[in-house]
Amino acid sequence: MLAYQHAYHAGNFADVHKHLGLFRLVQALERKASAISFVDTHAGRGIYPLAATETQKLGEYRQGVERVWQCRRRFEASSPLGDWVQRLATLQNGAELGCYPGSPWWLGEALRPQDRLTLFELHPGEHRFLAEQRLAGRAGIYRRQADGLAGLRKLVPVSTPRLCVLIDPSYERKAEYDEVVETLCQVMRKVRHAVVLVWYPLLPAGRHQTMLANLRAAGIPKLWRSELTLREPAAERGMYGSGLLLLNPPWQLDQELDQAFGELAPMLAEGASHRSEWWVGENH
Numbered sequence: 001m002l003a004y005q006h007a008y009h010a011g012n013f014a015d016v017h018k019h020l021g022l023f024r025l026v027q028a029l030e031r032k033a034s035a036i037s038f039v040d041t042h043a044g045r046g047i048y049p050l051a052a053t054e055t056q057k058l059g060e061y062r063q064g065v066e067r068v069w070q071c072r073r074r075f076e077a078s079s080p081l082g083d084w085v086q087r088l089a090t091l092q093n094g095a096e097l098g099c100y101p102g103s104p105w106w107l108g109e110a111l112r113p114q115d116r117l118t119l120f121e122l123h124p125g126e127h128r129f130l131a132e133q134r135l136a137g138r139a140g141i142y143r144r145q146a147d148g149l150a151g152l153r154k155l156v157p158v159s160t161p162r163l164c165v166l167i168d169p170s171y172e173r174k175a176e177y178d179e180v181v182e183t184l185c186q187v188m189r190k191v192r193h194a195v196v197l198v199w200y201p202l203l204p205a206g207r208h209q210t211m212l213a214n215l216r217a218a219g220i221p222k223l224w225r226s227e228l229t230l231r232e233p234a235a236e237r238g239m240y241g242s243g244l245l246l247l248n249p250p251w252q253l254d255q256e257l258d259q260a261f262g263e264l265a266p267m268l269a270e271g272a273s274h275r276s277e278w279w280v281g282e283n284h
């Protein structure tokens with residue numbers, strides 16, 4: 001199957017939500033020196049030129065990264081959004097927003113000599129793009145053309161003291177929601193302190209609710225979730241919001257992200273909102 005191509009959606013509001021969360025998560029983890037294994041189970045291409053035909057076709061970045069870019073002079077340099085935009089600016093040619101980086105770039109840029117990064121991408125074409133990016137040849141970065149969830153299950157436990165995972169499927173198949181739950185349960189059994197960021201879409205069908213309920217029922221402790229809602233859910237198809245689930249977040253990151261996403265929401269659409277919620281399992 002594998003019909004999904006992220007280039008059609010690159011830089012949209014959900015990417016900004018996810019990558020701002022990922023950026024600050026990595027920064028928080030890197031306050032300690034001990035080595036981290038990073039795993040990106042659904043990597044995509046790495047860098048997306050915004051002028052590409054696919055990206056222009058839907059133009060979703062206009063309601064995402066472009067809005068944030070236009071507001072950038074308003075941000076305090078030391079704020080999460082200010083810091084994120086500054087990092088984004090290092091990839092641009094001057095004041096023009098020409099490309100948008102995907103998760104492999106955000107993770108690859110943050111990699112320290114003691115860390116490693118494994119990128120899974122199953123789609124042969126997308127994997128080829130990833131292989132052509134300059135970050136792919138860097139020390140400590142490994143690429144696999146393989147199923148990301150199965151690959152992650154095989155990788156754990158890791159040899160480094162810490163593990164940080166991004167799980168970002170396209171959810172083209174309904175079964176992916178259950179596969180995410182199953183994989184998280186297996187990973188948490190082997191690495192209890194693993195820090196995992198899961199992205200999920202808010203769709204009218206509401207399958208994410210079942211996924212969250214199944215995770216709670218499975219006894220996964222310390223779950224924080226953030227949902228950025230762009231508009232009211234309509235009866236028809238279409239993503240109305242973006243969800244992030246964070247397992248074992250570093251101390252105070254929840255508060256920091258809550259504030260940053262609260263500032264981000266009104267930049268993206270009139271009436272857009274953000275909410276977050278903790279779920280701490282029994283015995284924790």
Ligand code: SAM
Binds near residue numbers: 018042101103121148
């Ligand atoms: N994580 C990327 C980012 O934040 O920039 C975006 C990833 S996109 C939502 C999902 C990607 O997963 C697509 O590139 C798709 O080809 C890939 N994919 C689909 N099924 C996969 C699987 N079973 N294992 C690994 N990658 C898969």
